[in-house]
Amino acid sequence: MPLIYNIHLKHGIVLAPMSGYTDWPMRLLCRRYGAELAYTEMISAEGLVMSTKNTLRLLKHPDEDRPLVAQIFTSSPMYGALAAKIIEDQGFEGIDINMGCPVRKVVKKGAGVALMRDPQKALEIVESVISKIRLPVSVKIRAGWDAGSINAPEIAEMLCSSGINTIIVHPRTRTEMYRPGIRWELIGEIKKRVSIPVIASGDIHSQSDVGRIKRLGAEGVMLGRATIGRPWIFMEIMGGNPPGPLEKRDVMLEHLDTLCTTYGERKGVLRMRKYISAYVKGLDGASAFRCKVNSILSAGQLRDHIHQFFNG
Ligand SMILES: Cc1cc2nc3c(=O)[nH]c(=O)nc-3n(C[C@H](O)[C@H](O)[C@H](O)COP(=O)(O)O)c2cc1C
Structure with a gap:
């Protein structure tokens, strides 16, 4: 297994960030059943810099909630870097920059998946964050904005050259939201262009899903909605029986x-x-x-x- 955020993962099966769900109580349950790595819910870089109560709460976690990557969203290179420094000082394994969130509130500020329509800004944010910290940095992207502007492979290649550690891909466009029909072929295309680990996200529910996606070349898989009310899914995917x-x-x-x-x-x-x-x-x-x-x-x-x- 390759190093992801400088961690040797055994299976590469990780818990996705899900706002409103993957707080530390849920993360600890998923870890017990085999999640090897987890992410915070997405955190506003601006909110973190301004120390708003709700934002600071998202960073809190008990010692056993490790390895943990903090995810930020922003459209500002400056706030991205300031937030990254705060996160680094609090001892996380890495920082992820959200370029996949399709929610209107986030997109209208130019953050989340809106950054896939502005690759130059995306690059500036990543470079600004990387220049201020030593922690490994990853970026979570979608396939692109819409079916006419699929650019995940180009964005992945561009960001890879800026020194990110890992790229996470949920291969649907913003307009596709969570509809069926994931563009899995993009994982193979991205793998051809980048030398860093790729973690795939989207509709992964079973051992056979994991096998299929790993065969496309992804080093890691990320489980999201399937873990809600079913933290033991990690154990099932690794061949264990569900609990009674x-x-x-x-x-x-x-x-x-x-x-x-x-x-x-x-x-x-x-x-x-x-x-x-x-x-x-x-x-x-x-x-x-x-x-x-x-x-x-x-x-x-x-x-x-x-x-x-x-x-x-
Ligand atoms: C309720 C909900 C909240 C989410 N919040 C985040 C988030 O904070 N950051 C992020 O990068 N992705 C977020 N996602 C996307 C998931 O991480 C994941 O990429 C997506 O749900 C597809 O994977 P799944 O089919 O396994 O759920 C969220 C998804 C859902 C359903």
């Missing part, structure tokens, strides 16, 4: 407790709701359970419902 109902119950209870300790009871319970339907998906009585728990605000009551659901 009691282990699933205990993972849910632990997840709820950690969320409540981190955010306080009300916010923790609300945050847990986002994972609950995924945790029970496919199990008997899931939809009735979902309806019941979606109005609950007390951690104790939610805990009781989880026990009842699994114990019948």
Whole structure:
């Protein structure tokens, strides 16, 4: 396995950054089941430099939440570099620059996937960040802005020459958002042009998906939505059996407790709701359970419902 952020990964199976989901409680669960590397949710470089409370919270993590890469988004080379310095001083394994986020709020500021329409600005941001820090830097891109402007291979090659350590590719355009029909052929094209590790992202759910994508030349694969309410997917992909109902119950209870300790009871319970339907998906009585728990605000009551659901 090649070095990714100066780390020797065994399988190259990592957890994707997902805003609103991959906070440290979720990251720790995924690591327990085999995620070899994780990313913070995306962090505004400007927010970090201005030390806004919500931004600083995204950087906080316990010691065991390593190796960890902090992801920033910005359209400013200066803020990118200042934020990178703050991150470096806090001890992360690397910094990732988001050039894939399709969300309007981010794109309209010229950040995220908007940078794929402005390669010169993308390069300036990367060069500015790299010039200020010694940490390995990666960039996460999409296929391009739309079907008429696919430029992931050119962007990857250009950024590679600026000294980035790794390129992460979610090979859909901005306009394709999350629709089916990933442009996997781009991974092979990028591999022909760059000498750095490539991590592929998008609709990866199984061992056979991982095998297919590795055969295209990607050194790493990134799991996103498939991990929500299913942190054990890493173990399944590496050939292990899924946990039984009691282990699933205990993972849910632990997840709820950690969320409540981190955010306080009300916010923790609300945050847990986002994972609950995924945790029970496919199990008997899931939809009735979902309806019941979606109005609950007390951690104790939610805990009781989880026990009842699994114990019948
Ligand atoms: C709710 C949600 C939040 C996301 N947040 C981020 C983010 O903060 N940074 C990022 O680079 N990608 C983000 N992504 C994209 C994922 O990292 C990933 O590239 C994409 O979901 C495709 O992979 P998947 O099919 O395995 O989910 C997000 C995706 C989702 C669904």
